[in-house]
Amino acid sequence: MVLLATFCIFSSSKTERCRTFAIPMIHLEGIHKTYQGAQPLHVLKGIDLDIAEGELVSIMGASGSGKSTLLNILGILDDYDEGRYYLADTLIRDLSETRAAAYRNKMIGFIFQSFNLIGFKTAVENVELPLFYQGVGRRKRHQMAMDELEKMGLTDWAAHYPNEMSGGQRQRVAIARALVTRPKIILADEPTGALDSKTGVEVMELLKRLNREEGITMIIVTHDPSVAAQTNRIIRIKDGVIE
Ligand SMILES: Nc1ncnc2c1ncn2[C@@H]1O[C@H](COP(=O)(O)OP(=O)(O)O)[C@@H](O)[C@H]1O
Ligand SMILES: [Mg+2]
Numbered sequence: 001m002v003l004l005a006t007f008c009i010f011s012s013s014k015t016e017r018c019r020t021f022a023i024p025m026i027h028l029e030g031i032h033k034t035y036q037g038a039q040p041l042h043v044l045k046g047i048d049l050d051i052a053e054g055e056l057v058s059i060m061g062a063s064g065s066g067k068s069t070l071l072n073i074l075g076i077l078d079d080y081d082e083g084r085y086y087l088a089d090t091l092i093r094d095l096s097e098t099r100a101a102a103y104r105n106k107m108i109g110f111i112f113q114s115f116n117l118i119g120f121k122t123a124v125e126n127v128e129l130p131l132f133y134q135g136v137g138r139r140k141r142h143q144m145a146m147d148e149l150e151k152m153g154l155t156d157w158a159a160h161y162p163n164e165m166s167g168g169q170r171q172r173v174a175i176a177r178a179l180v181t182r183p184k185i186i187l188a189d190e191p192t193g194a195l196d197s198k199t200g201v202e203v204m205e206l207l208k209r210l211n212r213e214e215g216i217t218m219i220i221v222t223h224d225p226s227v228a229a230q231t232n233r234i235i236r237i238k239d240g241v242i243e
Contacts, residue, residue: 004023006019007019023086025052028074031047032046042240046083056207056218058219058228060225060228076092076104106183109130120161123157124158144180146158151176172206179216191207192222
């Protein structure tokens, strides 16, 4: 699916001229972000960026360059100070907190370096959680979570707790949790950063397959050039802007 918009110009002779454009999935224009504190820190200094639906991109940059800050803004987890962020056709600034949360839940799945699983919940309960927040009933969300775990090859691990699983298994539970709501976009912050290199390769293969086969737009923050090299486009942040 490609998002399309049609613009028409009505001339005085009443004949209309229309053109159809593809809308990027993500459109950032002049995004600024400053962290307030004793010493305000101007991290993003005018980020302009378009990402089309179905792209597989990586974001690279030195530690502290603002990669996670940018990802948090893309994920509607954090606000920006200046500029415009359109996700699909929606200007994010315009959303109320409740609508932003619902939109985030519908559009975006997150994967983190440290998995961010809940330790006192089993694998399947972790995967069910976003569905719980969407108000999906108990039985249905259990079935959906089990289906997602099956795709990750984790059926036998559904009743296990995160601390009983390897790093690679935990990250696959986290990927199942990101996918269970059928998001349009996956945002991954150093998804292989806590894994050994062999497991990291397996997780990247999985993310690439999801991009290829399900058309999920995939945005991967990494400082690992071998991870970035597997994506179709590398976006580099330096001094608060995109190089
Ligand atoms: N919540 C916050 N409050 C204040 N400073 C922050 C906050 N989050 C990040 N920073 C600072 O902003 C800069 C960019 O951070 P971050 O986006 O996490 O960088 P990266 O992910 O590229 O390593 C760093 O100097 C970091 O210390
Ligand atoms: Mg970071």
